[in-house]
Every structure is written in structure tokens, then in C-alpha cells.
Amino acid sequence: MKAVFFDNLAKGGNKMEFKFNWEGNKERVEQLNSFMKEKRYKKGALMMILQEAQDLFGYLPIEIQKMISKELNIPLSEIYGVATFYSQFSLIPKGENVIGVCLGTACYVKGGQDILAKIEEILGITIAETTPDRKFSIDATRCLGSCGLAPVMMINDEIYGRLTVDDVEEILNKYR
Amino acid sequence: MMITIEMLNEIKKKTLKTMTLRLEKKNNGISSINKENVSDKKHVLICGGPGCHSSGADELKKRFEQKIDKEELTDVNVSIAGCFGLCESGPNIEIYPGGTFYSQVKIDDVDEIVEKHLCRDEVVERLLNEGAIKEENIKPVFEVDFYKKQEKIALRNCGIIDYNSIDEYIALDGYQALAKALTEMTQEEVIDIMKKSNLRGRGGAGFPTGRKWETAFKYEADKKYVICNADEGDPGAFMDRSILEGDPHSVLEAMAICGYAIGSDQGYIYVRAEYPVAVQRLKTAIKKAKEKGLLGENIFGTEFNFNIEIRLGAGAFVCGEGTALMESIEGKRGMPRPKINRTAHKGLWGKPTIINNVETLANVPPIITKGAKWLKSIGTEDSPGTKVFALGGKIKNTGLVEVPMGTTLREIIFDIGGGIPNGKKFKAVQTGGPSGGCIPEEFLDTPVDFASLGKIGSIMGSGGMIVLDDTDCMVDIARFFLDFTVDESCGKCVPCREGTKRMLEILERITKGKGTPEDLDRLESLSEAITDSSLCGLGQTASNPVKSTMKYFRHEYEAHVKEIRCPAGSCQELLQFFITDKCVGCTKCANNCPASCISGNLKERHVIDTEQCIKCGTCMEVCPVGAVIKK
Amino acid sequence: MAEITINAKKYQVNSGITILEACNRLGISIPTLCHDDRLEPYAACRLCVVEVKGKKNLQTSCSTKIRDGMVVETHNKRVINARKEVLDLLFSNHPEDCLTCEKAGGCKLQDYCYEYGVEEGTYVGEKKDYHIDDSNPFYTYDPNKCILCGKCVRVCDELQCTNAIGLGNRGFDSKVVTPFDLGLATSNCVSCGNCVAVCPVGALTPKKKEKYRTWEIRKVKTTCSYCGVGCQIELLVKGDKVVGVEPARGTPNDGLLCVKGRFGYSFINHSDRLKAPLIKRNGEFEEATWEEAYDLIIDKISEIKEEYGSESFAGLTSARCTNEENYLFQKMFRALIGTNNVDHCARL
Incomplete structure (x- = not known):
């Protein structure tokens, strides 16, 4: 299954091997969680939350998108659609x-x-x-x-x- | 906190005292200085516009303050204001009284300015702006050609007030319009003034603002919204950015007025994320307006509540389209909606919504205070008021200009813009960005207004004006814009998704010398179909750059497909390399040519076999005497 | 009511409906690939454009409401040219494999290209080049054939409420995808096949056990036997064999089905399937007639009732029966057999 994923990414980016590091990102995940708690009842909060996640992690890890989907009760397919529509969101890690x-x-x-x-x-x-x-x-x-x-x-x-x-x-x- | 009109006037009176010197600029040199009211003797005004800001305006200010401290000058003030407009020569500073205009000021120049100008009243001539010296006379900034023909409404405060100071905004009649609307006018009266003024949307389409407001006012709903479209995406346009950064309160005040007129208590500003400075200044402005009670509950003691939230874009040009923008605020993919209902009826979250662009909104407060007749006295009958243009490309004075509607392109480009630099010839001006067209020299005397530009195949758009000279290939310019559109198409409707891509592919073939005469017919018919059947404005106008260049520069297209030649000498793959008689016969080119297609004897002129040449340009690089040219 | 002029003829139609709806009612055929009357107008395919007098650009009939006095042209040269161009653009980015495509004959793109005389995709350039997603056991997704009408996505979202698929990327690179484009098998797809049912082209096709062409089959409308909802289905019959199922429009399912009704039809042709009642005689099951079978049941019930009484019976009925059938079943037990020992599997 992984192959399909990277094949798709290769259209817009280079092939990069990476795995999301929960332990190393613990603080950032917490930060995102509290941001979500604060904003989740705002109308149209998804964009804001994705922007915050992009800022925190430098990209939108699959794991984080799944977390947002669960927290906001928004289907993952919709989140993925938004994440791939706007050019400022990235699915691969961005550089420093x-x-x-x-x-x-x-x-x-x-x-x-x-x-x-x-x-x-x-x-x-x-x-x-x-x-x-x-x-x-x-x-x-x-x-x-x-x-x-x-x-x-x-x-x-x-x-x-x-x-x-x-x-x-x-x-x-x-x-x- | 609740604010009253008396308090507003109190702030105005107090703050004006600290601004008197600078007002000379606003009044175009007419010095109304009441000596008793002056709290300082000299004022250094630093441009903090997008260009100058990134060239170090903040550091300049710091250095000025340090040096002034050191010199123990107690009556000199330094402030940063929004964009002065003349980005070409930034960082710009002005010193009052007198309006001495210094340009390209570097941090090391500050000491000299302080020592000479501030301490001894000597002008530092070497730093004066080029336009500020004429026949050895020093002209104040408001008499420089670039500024003389301008008339400022939307940019009225930009370059004068400190953008972070709400008091300075108030001092120049800020929030008076909101006070007047809330306390003296009914909703209908506000709409009526807007309708009578015939202010037309400055975002591109030119829809009458008052009529839009009236529609939203008429529909009953539990919630209505006001959106400020600050998703300024047209490449080459940055007036909205300058207004947001230089005079954020003018937008907030206008949104509140609109909110009152249509019956809305919630505004959104949708800003491009590429404008972090604007976002920061807006945030500051909203916070300060709330603290003063100019936003929030019971404004001026009335029943009227209004709050504003900032929402950021995430890099999608199509979100400048109203319904796509609303989808984006709602947290979805920014794909335009079918136009079943007007957004003033069913917009954001299905509620009546007014969406106005930044420049349009910046025009609103003075219309309320000065009246519809005042606006109609400026500009043309059909397009009253002014328009801000961003001059860029091959023009001497790149920057922002605001002129009355009806000013001719020639006046803007040559009188204000200073014409084409480097002795090149004017070829065309591109207006309206990816939705607009290229206007050739023969139409330079066209007055700029909504209708006239449309008639010659372009649009006013948001006001980007990119000047092209004779080295710019028109096919390549069309290709550039199509490349942009293809990249930014949302992909929803077929003509835009598939059609613009095919149009780009044809243009790419032409600029690579692989086009055929049939391709030109194809471009024409495809352009028509895309315009006629696309879903939103992006698609409907996507072919304008192609249509207008084909109309006015068809010979260039034909040269590409029939003679495989680029008349402007810009399309790399159509160029041929030649060795001129400058050649000294050093053999370097022949030795380095990877295709071995250069022949010639030592110390004799060499020749390139153009049939074999792969156009890599190596010969040109290695030639020690510059004998290799391409044309 | 509103009076409108379509192609120079005056008509009285209900106000508040769209031009497309009006034309459908009046028998004027307008092509469309992205419209579905169960969904909000989407206006993406632009095939249904018509000329409305007073409007600068062509208008999509699916999203333009009728106004009194409206003058509409549905088939003039300008409209036809625009439709041709749209079809040409679509077909230029579409595999030219109609000869072997499963959808041939039932493909709307094919039909409209035929109707409008679009013989080939005339634009040369980049074409979609994606992997075919074969990971779902019941249907195949070939993104190369997708014309991005968005119906599958909208049905999955608005009607099926599964949200397994969505639109990914943008512009020319737009694609209908599962999250992260990992393939249907990894998504929360429930294989209802409602996306397959609305796909106007060959992008979403059922995996067939048997090859058939649309013109070789006849459709037999019947009621799905899997549960008590009573979904209406059309059996696709080739010769004397059921080769597929399609949902029927109208109550109760209005074009939707679940995985069982949609894809669980192979039992019909299965060799183990019972086609007549069996009665055990001398330790062996033997085929019998329904009359014989009913007689045997009645005899046995009467026998047991007489010997052991009514309370010796218990009845359990199935959720695959309708409410009416379940009602009759309990009535038979209570009134005829005389016991309240009756229950239903859905209660367990």
C-alpha cells in the first residue's frame, strides 16, 4: 500500500522516507491538541487547525490528519482533500x-x-x-x-x- | 469600554498636535501650520511599505532615534508610516517641514542626515530622490512628478499616519464616518449614499457596492456576514497589502459601516497567508479598536454590535473568487459554487453575505463623511472616484499610484511612472493580471475606467499594471499567465481544468518553435469556448491574455509558427547564435563547443553552423571579447 | 407558473425549477455528466450549458432557475460548439479503449461524443497516467477514465454518508482519492457500490463474473430479498442468467443499495441453490412440489399440536422478511397455532 502513496507524492515532490515521531513531537502534539480544544467550536475551524499543524510540524503528517479527523469529527477524506488543495500545506516535511x-x-x-x-x-x-x-x-x-x-x-x-x-x-x- | 463622539473628538484634537508637520504632505504642501499647535519642530517620516519594510525601515528608525538622542535633539520626532508608493527608490524617508524627499537611504546615511539636515538645516543633496531635483532646485515630495498627478482616497492615510496608532487614524477623521452612520443615519440612508456615489468594486468586476449592500439588507436572516476580500492574488498587484499594512483601520471602519447598513454583526477578513506583516498589523488594529470600543458591543452607545475575525488563506489564487473564498472560510476546498443564488442572498454558511475587496472598503468612510456628490466629482461619470495601480515591470518608477478614474494609460506610465528605463521602447502594458490583457501603444491614450479597458480586450482587474518593453515576447507573456492559471485552476469545471492546460501546451509548443499555423486557430476557438462555458471568473477570463496578445500581436505569433523566430529575442529555443566581426579568432569557442559546430582558423573570425548548434550558450560564456550574440 | 421561450417555442412551466428540469419535463434532451437530481447542482461538467438571452456567457441549465419571460436556446450553434469543445477536452484526456471498455454502450461520454460527432480527442498533450485501484473485491477504480464529475464523491458523502472518497489535489491534477491515496481497501469504504451506480463513464465498474455488453442484457425489476427494507433492484439478465444488479430509482431506496443487494447475487446461479422444496423420504432428501411440502407442514403441525399442545411451538422470523410478512407470521402463531412463543432475529 505504501507504494501507491509515494507514487502519488512523487508527482509533486521527491521520494522521501520519513516516519512521524510521536515521542519527539510530544510537546507539539499537545500544543495542537490544546489549540483544537480552543478553536473546535469555531465555524470552519478546519483551515485554522491545519494551518497550526503545518506551522508546528512543518508538514501535515498522516498521523496528525487522522488525529484531527477524530477530534473534529470531520471525515479523513475531506481533510485530505483540503490538505492537498492549498499549496501552503505539505504532505512531506519541509526544510528548516x-x-x-x-x-x-x-x-x-x-x-x-x-x-x-x-x-x-x-x-x-x-x-x-x-x-x-x-x-x-x-x-x-x-x-x-x-x-x-x-x-x-x-x-x-x-x-x-x-x-x-x-x-x-x-x-x-x-x-x- | 464605551466610546462617545466627544471622546473621539478629544483624541483627534490631542493627536493632531503631534501630526501637524506631516499634514503638509496630506495638504500637498499647503502649510496650515498653526504654530501654537506644533509640539515638535521636525519630523522624520520613514516609509514602512512592503518594499521599504523589507529593506530595513525598522533599523533606520532605530538608528535615527539613537543618533537624535546622541545629538540631544529634543524636538524631533521619528515615525514609520505605510507605503509612500515609490517603491523603486526605497527605502524612502521624508523630513518635515518642507517635505524633503530622501531615497535609497542606507543605515550608514542616517548620521549624516541627522547632523546636516536635523541639526543644521542643510539638505543632504546626494541622497535626494532623483525626481526631487529639477534644474538644481530642490522640490518637496509633493511636487515630484510621481506624486503630482495623484489623488488619494483609498491611500489617503498611507504614508502619513503610524499604522500602529489608532489615535493617528482618529486624528485624520478616522471613525467619524462610523459615528455618523450609527448616530445620525438609518441603514437605508447609508445604503442610499453608497448607491448614489456609484462606488464600484475595486476587486475586478466593478459591481456597484451600494446595490450589493441593498440586496443583503433586503433579505431577512438571523445572521448576516461582511467579508473583506484581502486575498490579493493577482501577481503584480499589491495595493491591498499596502492599505492593510499602512491604514488597517480604514478597512475595519468600513466593514463596521457595512455591517450596520445590512444588519450584520460579524465580519471576516480573509487574508493571504503570504502577507504576514499585514496580518500582524490587522491583529493589532482589531485589538486596539476593541479596546476603544469601536468594535464590539454597543458601539457609540447604540444597539449596534460588530466583531471582526481574521481568517488566513493557504495559497490558492482561486479563493479570491467570492464563493470559493466562502468555501475556504467554511473550512473546505476553495472550489467556486454554482451561482444559483447571489451571495448577498445566500453566501457564507448560506446566509446573506457582503464581500468587498480591501480597496473598495477603504473608499467607504470618506464617502459617508463627504457624501456621494464628492465622490462623483472625481473620476468619470461611469466610474467615479480613484483607482490604485501597482506599476511594475519595465518601468522607471515601480510602485503604487492612485489616480482619478479616466486618467490615461500614457499619463500613468509616462508622466507618473517615468516611462521605460534603459533606453528601451514601450511595447505593451498588461493590466488586470491573469484575467486581463496586453494593451499596445496605439491605445495608450485610453482613459482608464471599467468600460474603456473592457472595450480594448483587457480589464481593470485589481489594478496591476505590468509594463513590457521590446525585449518581452508576447507569446511568452501569454504562456506565463496560462501557466499561472493552470496552476491555480481549482479543477472543478472541464473548460478550465482541461482547456487551460491544453492552451498552455499549445503556447509552450509555439515558444519552443514547434507550433503550427493551425495551433493559432485552435487557440482562438478554445479561448472562446473557455470564456463562454467556465464556471467562475477565473476560467471565464483565463483566455484574456491569449486573446489580447493574439489580437494586437498576431504577427509575433505568426513569426513563431511560420518563421520559427521570436521577434523579441526572448524565446531561448528559437534563438540562433552568431559570431560577429568582433571575433579575434582565439578558438576558445570552437574548443569548448560540445556539438563541435564552430569552425574557423586561429586569429580569424569563427562561424557557427546554426543547423548543428544545440543552443547551449557555452560559446557565449567562454568568448573573451563578447563576439557571440544571439538573435 | 412562468412563461418561458425555449428554442422559439413558448411553454408554461412551474416557476422555481431549473432550466434542466423544465427541459426534462418538456422532452428536450440536454446532455449532462455531473447532474443527479438527488444531489445539489454542481455545475462542473458544463455540458448542460444553454444560451439565456441577456446573459453574456452561456449558463448551466442545471443551476439556473426559470424566470418568467426567459428566452433560452438549448441547441444553437454557440451552445453546440461549447458542448463539442467540452467533449473534445474530456476525450483528449481519456483512454481510447472503448472497444474493450466494460462501460461501452452504457457510457455517457461515449453517447454524447456520438450525439455531437466528436470522433476523437484532438488535443495532444499530457494524459492521466495513474495506477488502477483493484483493491476492492467488488469493483474496480480506473482513475484514468475518470472525468471528475464528482458524483461518486457526492453520493458517498451526501447520500451514503460514508465519506470514503474525496477529491484530492487541484486543477489538472485533481483526482478522486481515498485518504492519502492509499487505495480503496485501506479506506472505510463499505462497498455499497453507490458510487459505481452513478459513475457516468468506465472509471468505476463492477467486477464481473461474466462478460456482457449492455445491449445483451435485459433488466428485470424486483425486490431485494436480503432484508425487510424492500429495496427495488434491477436484475441484469443475459440469456437466462443473472449477471448483475443495479439499484432502481423510486421508493424506498431511490437508486441506492448496500453491498449485499448490489453485489451478493451470485447465489442465484449457484449449483447448490435450492429451486424446489425437498422432503426426506427413506433417509434421503427428494425433490417435491410446493403442494406436497405445504401438506406435510400442515400435517406435522396438526399432529404435534394435538399431541403436545400449542405451547410446544416457538416461531422465529427473519429480518429479511417485510413488516407485513412478519405480521402475518406472528398472527399465524398466535391465532392459528395458539402460542405467544414468537420472536424475531432483529430483537436478539
């Missing part, structure tokens, strides 16, 4: 540093694609993938709203603007 290269129009006409290519070249991964050491992952990001600084990329919450291909290596090194 999430790089978003803006592929909005202003950045595109000013060479955003070249910046992305350079990052991909340096890290050896492409969009929606994570480096094997889990240091970096790349997100396809649509317009970050910093068109005045095009081309732009965002690492975690930090924005880097007016980039040239030559800047990339140095910036990435800051996060290694």
Missing part, C-alpha cells in the same frame, strides 16, 4: 528554511525564473521538494506583493529584493 521565489508577473519579467533556476541548481531540488538534510525546501510562491523590489525571494519571513543570480549563493549560505 523555506524559500519562496516569487513567480509573479513583475518578478517574471525581471528574471525571477533565473533566480529560481540558480537556487535549484545550488540545492539540487526543485519546487515542492526538500533537501535530504532537511535544511531547505522551495515553495512556488505567487506574487509576494513586493513588486517594487522585483525580482524577489522570501526565506522564512525575510524578503530579499532586487536580486541578481550572483546574490543567491551568498544569501543561501547565511542559512546553512
Whole structure:
């Protein structure tokens, strides 16, 4: 059964072997549980809870989705549907540093694609993938709203603007 | 806590004293400074817009404060405000009185500014914005070309007030409109003003706001909702972000006014998660408004209650579509609903719901205080008021501009935007993002309003304006937008899910030199079918970039499919490499060519066999004299 | 009532219904792949588009309500072109294996392509390439044939309330999936086959014991014998053999069935199946007529009643009987045999 799962993931990401570590994530699971208790009666709470889980774990582990399904009494098929619809949710672990290269129009006409290519070249991964050491992952990001600084990329919450291909290596090194 | 109008006016009076210098900017230099009311002598205003913020506005402020402390200047204030608009030259700062406009200010420049400008009243000329010097005269910021033709309604407070200060918002007539609506007007009167003003939705479709409100007002329901659509997803548009970050209270106040008008006590702001700064500032603003009693129960001592919750998007462009956004708030996949009922009748959780975009809402408070006639005196008959545009791409002054409706594209791009940089030629302007089209030079004198842009195959959209120059390939631009749409299609309806994908595949073939003339006909018929039969606005407008580029730049498409040539020299796979007579015959290119298709003798000009060339570009890289070109 | 004009003819129809409903009642056929009158309008397949005067774009008839004075064109050139384009797009991303497809003959995509003259999928490009999910014992799911009408998902959610499947991913990569795409066997699917019943194409097909084509079978409507609900089913009969079951519309089940009624029909053709009563004579069971069997039962009951009295009887009836049958059974025991020793398996 596992094969089908990874086969599906391979469409959007690299094949990664990983297992959710309950023991190591004990505190985070508790945090999520108390968040759920607080929000579960809010209308439309699922999105908020998935966002919180994504923040806490860096991805949405199957085990956590099952836990949310049970707690909120929402069918797992629906949760999986929501988790795979929105691009900010990930089913594979994201890296410590999430790089978003803006592929909005202003950045595109000013060479955003070249910046992305350079990052991909340096890290050896492409969009929606994570480096094997889990240091970096790349997100396809649509317009970050910093068109005045095009081309732009965002690492975690930090924005880097007016980039040239030559800047990339140095910036990435800051996060290694 | 309950607030009264007297208390509101008290805050206004008190806070205005600390803002007098900055008001020079609001009044375009007309100095109404009443000396007695001035509490400080100089004010340093730092831009905290999206661009400048990430270029270090906070650090600048800190450095200014430290240096001012060190110099023991007691009557100088420093504050950060929302976006000044001219992102190109950020980080920007302005110093009042006088409105001296410094640009690209680095942290190391701060000491000099303090020492010279603040201590000795000497302008630091090397840091002045380019546009602030004309024929050796120094112009204040409001006389710089970029700002001169602008008229600010939605952005009225952006770049003036401290976005974290509710008092400063109140000082500039903030929450007066809500007070007026709640205490002096009936629900019908509020709707009536909105209807008479003919304010049209700034999110793209241009639906009259007042009529929408009236529909929701008429339906009886136990619960109604007000949604602020802040899921600004059009690549190249960031006016909503700037308003949310620079003037969050204007949105909150407008939502409360709408809530009162339609009879709702609950608002939601649906913000893109990509805007963490906006979310933070909104949270702060909501908290402060609640503390002051401007949100919550019994606002201004009336029966009216209103609360606002923030909901975050999770990366789906289609959620900018009203019904998809509602699905998303409800915690589902953001797939648009069939339009059986209007959302003003059955919207969020099946209840009457008003959904307005950020810029639309930011227009509401001044309409309530100044009246419908005032708005109608600005802009055009059909499209009253102003519109904010985000200028980007190949334009000198990238940034945000707000101009009266009816301003021509030429005025925006050339007079305000400063034209095309690097001596390139204007080719087209793309308006309306993935739903819009490319407008060629011949239509530059088109006045910008809802109807006129529609007539020439584009749309106003949310106000993104990407300027393209002669190095941009129009087929590739169409391909770029289709790539976006395919990625963002929700997959529900067939024309959008399957059709946009096929359209993208055809465009990809064309840009790779594998297109055929039949492909062009195919694109045309498919475009029609997708527009005609898609479920939501995303699909219905998805082919606009293709349609408009085919209409105005068909020769470029034809060059791609008939001559296998990209006239703009942008499509990599259609380019050919040539060696010019600059060649010194060093043989480097020939030695490095992986396809061994370069021939020539030592110290003689080399030649590339274009038939054999694999276009890897190695020759270009290794050539020491730049003799290899591609065209 | 509202007066509407459809294809230049005036009609009086009930207001409040959709254009599609009105056309169905008036005998104007409009193609649709995603509509099911038991479900909320979904408006995804866009085949049912019609031209409504005054509207810029074509409107889906399944989700547009009739208004008085409405002028509708259901088959003009613009509408037909749009439908053709939709069919072409669907078929371009669909296996071209109609010759061997189990659904051939009963496939709506095939029927509409025939009706609208769409001979091939003319768009060349990426095609779905998924694994076939064969893990359910009763039916097969071939995602490559799925046209994403969403009926299976909605039936599973809204009518069956099992929520075993949902939509995953988005855009061109959308797919009907079980959670984490682990396959039907790992999901909470109860194999009711209600998804199979609504699938308009060959994406969800029952696993057949015997090959048949839709035109080779006749349908015999009968009542399911598994329980007392009395679900109406259609036996699919090829020659003299039952080769499948489909749910019938109308009360009580309205197109739904459970796993037993839907897939548990193979006993019908089983060699061990009793087709006549057996009476043990000289230690061996021998076939008998119903008359002989009833006579024997009556004789034995009378005999025992006379010798041991009414209280020596106890009756246990089955949940597979209807309420009426159960009522008659207890009445027989109380009035005829004279005992209250009667019970029902559902009470245990």
C-alpha cells in the first residue's frame, strides 16, 4: 500500500522516507491538541487547525490528519482533500528554511525564473521538494506583493529584493 | 469600554498636535501650520511599505532615534508610516517641514542626515530622490512628478499616519464616518449614499457596492456576514497589502459601516497567508479598536454590535473568487459554487453575505463623511472616484499610484511612472493580471475606467499594471499567465481544468518553435469556448491574455509558427547564435563547443553552423571579447 | 407558473425549477455528466450549458432557475460548439479503449461524443497516467477514465454518508482519492457500490463474473430479498442468467443499495441453490412440489399440536422478511397455532 502513496507524492515532490515521531513531537502534539480544544467550536475551524499543524510540524503528517479527523469529527477524506488543495500545506516535511521565489508577473519579467533556476541548481531540488538534510525546501510562491523590489525571494519571513543570480549563493549560505 | 463622539473628538484634537508637520504632505504642501499647535519642530517620516519594510525601515528608525538622542535633539520626532508608493527608490524617508524627499537611504546615511539636515538645516543633496531635483532646485515630495498627478482616497492615510496608532487614524477623521452612520443615519440612508456615489468594486468586476449592500439588507436572516476580500492574488498587484499594512483601520471602519447598513454583526477578513506583516498589523488594529470600543458591543452607545475575525488563506489564487473564498472560510476546498443564488442572498454558511475587496472598503468612510456628490466629482461619470495601480515591470518608477478614474494609460506610465528605463521602447502594458490583457501603444491614450479597458480586450482587474518593453515576447507573456492559471485552476469545471492546460501546451509548443499555423486557430476557438462555458471568473477570463496578445500581436505569433523566430529575442529555443566581426579568432569557442559546430582558423573570425548548434550558450560564456550574440 | 421561450417555442412551466428540469419535463434532451437530481447542482461538467438571452456567457441549465419571460436556446450553434469543445477536452484526456471498455454502450461520454460527432480527442498533450485501484473485491477504480464529475464523491458523502472518497489535489491534477491515496481497501469504504451506480463513464465498474455488453442484457425489476427494507433492484439478465444488479430509482431506496443487494447475487446461479422444496423420504432428501411440502407442514403441525399442545411451538422470523410478512407470521402463531412463543432475529 505504501507504494501507491509515494507514487502519488512523487508527482509533486521527491521520494522521501520519513516516519512521524510521536515521542519527539510530544510537546507539539499537545500544543495542537490544546489549540483544537480552543478553536473546535469555531465555524470552519478546519483551515485554522491545519494551518497550526503545518506551522508546528512543518508538514501535515498522516498521523496528525487522522488525529484531527477524530477530534473534529470531520471525515479523513475531506481533510485530505483540503490538505492537498492549498499549496501552503505539505504532505512531506519541509526544510528548516523555506524559500519562496516569487513567480509573479513583475518578478517574471525581471528574471525571477533565473533566480529560481540558480537556487535549484545550488540545492539540487526543485519546487515542492526538500533537501535530504532537511535544511531547505522551495515553495512556488505567487506574487509576494513586493513588486517594487522585483525580482524577489522570501526565506522564512525575510524578503530579499532586487536580486541578481550572483546574490543567491551568498544569501543561501547565511542559512546553512 | 464605551466610546462617545466627544471622546473621539478629544483624541483627534490631542493627536493632531503631534501630526501637524506631516499634514503638509496630506495638504500637498499647503502649510496650515498653526504654530501654537506644533509640539515638535521636525519630523522624520520613514516609509514602512512592503518594499521599504523589507529593506530595513525598522533599523533606520532605530538608528535615527539613537543618533537624535546622541545629538540631544529634543524636538524631533521619528515615525514609520505605510507605503509612500515609490517603491523603486526605497527605502524612502521624508523630513518635515518642507517635505524633503530622501531615497535609497542606507543605515550608514542616517548620521549624516541627522547632523546636516536635523541639526543644521542643510539638505543632504546626494541622497535626494532623483525626481526631487529639477534644474538644481530642490522640490518637496509633493511636487515630484510621481506624486503630482495623484489623488488619494483609498491611500489617503498611507504614508502619513503610524499604522500602529489608532489615535493617528482618529486624528485624520478616522471613525467619524462610523459615528455618523450609527448616530445620525438609518441603514437605508447609508445604503442610499453608497448607491448614489456609484462606488464600484475595486476587486475586478466593478459591481456597484451600494446595490450589493441593498440586496443583503433586503433579505431577512438571523445572521448576516461582511467579508473583506484581502486575498490579493493577482501577481503584480499589491495595493491591498499596502492599505492593510499602512491604514488597517480604514478597512475595519468600513466593514463596521457595512455591517450596520445590512444588519450584520460579524465580519471576516480573509487574508493571504503570504502577507504576514499585514496580518500582524490587522491583529493589532482589531485589538486596539476593541479596546476603544469601536468594535464590539454597543458601539457609540447604540444597539449596534460588530466583531471582526481574521481568517488566513493557504495559497490558492482561486479563493479570491467570492464563493470559493466562502468555501475556504467554511473550512473546505476553495472550489467556486454554482451561482444559483447571489451571495448577498445566500453566501457564507448560506446566509446573506457582503464581500468587498480591501480597496473598495477603504473608499467607504470618506464617502459617508463627504457624501456621494464628492465622490462623483472625481473620476468619470461611469466610474467615479480613484483607482490604485501597482506599476511594475519595465518601468522607471515601480510602485503604487492612485489616480482619478479616466486618467490615461500614457499619463500613468509616462508622466507618473517615468516611462521605460534603459533606453528601451514601450511595447505593451498588461493590466488586470491573469484575467486581463496586453494593451499596445496605439491605445495608450485610453482613459482608464471599467468600460474603456473592457472595450480594448483587457480589464481593470485589481489594478496591476505590468509594463513590457521590446525585449518581452508576447507569446511568452501569454504562456506565463496560462501557466499561472493552470496552476491555480481549482479543477472543478472541464473548460478550465482541461482547456487551460491544453492552451498552455499549445503556447509552450509555439515558444519552443514547434507550433503550427493551425495551433493559432485552435487557440482562438478554445479561448472562446473557455470564456463562454467556465464556471467562475477565473476560467471565464483565463483566455484574456491569449486573446489580447493574439489580437494586437498576431504577427509575433505568426513569426513563431511560420518563421520559427521570436521577434523579441526572448524565446531561448528559437534563438540562433552568431559570431560577429568582433571575433579575434582565439578558438576558445570552437574548443569548448560540445556539438563541435564552430569552425574557423586561429586569429580569424569563427562561424557557427546554426543547423548543428544545440543552443547551449557555452560559446557565449567562454568568448573573451563578447563576439557571440544571439538573435 | 412562468412563461418561458425555449428554442422559439413558448411553454408554461412551474416557476422555481431549473432550466434542466423544465427541459426534462418538456422532452428536450440536454446532455449532462455531473447532474443527479438527488444531489445539489454542481455545475462542473458544463455540458448542460444553454444560451439565456441577456446573459453574456452561456449558463448551466442545471443551476439556473426559470424566470418568467426567459428566452433560452438549448441547441444553437454557440451552445453546440461549447458542448463539442467540452467533449473534445474530456476525450483528449481519456483512454481510447472503448472497444474493450466494460462501460461501452452504457457510457455517457461515449453517447454524447456520438450525439455531437466528436470522433476523437484532438488535443495532444499530457494524459492521466495513474495506477488502477483493484483493491476492492467488488469493483474496480480506473482513475484514468475518470472525468471528475464528482458524483461518486457526492453520493458517498451526501447520500451514503460514508465519506470514503474525496477529491484530492487541484486543477489538472485533481483526482478522486481515498485518504492519502492509499487505495480503496485501506479506506472505510463499505462497498455499497453507490458510487459505481452513478459513475457516468468506465472509471468505476463492477467486477464481473461474466462478460456482457449492455445491449445483451435485459433488466428485470424486483425486490431485494436480503432484508425487510424492500429495496427495488434491477436484475441484469443475459440469456437466462443473472449477471448483475443495479439499484432502481423510486421508493424506498431511490437508486441506492448496500453491498449485499448490489453485489451478493451470485447465489442465484449457484449449483447448490435450492429451486424446489425437498422432503426426506427413506433417509434421503427428494425433490417435491410446493403442494406436497405445504401438506406435510400442515400435517406435522396438526399432529404435534394435538399431541403436545400449542405451547410446544416457538416461531422465529427473519429480518429479511417485510413488516407485513412478519405480521402475518406472528398472527399465524398466535391465532392459528395458539402460542405467544414468537420472536424475531432483529430483537436478539
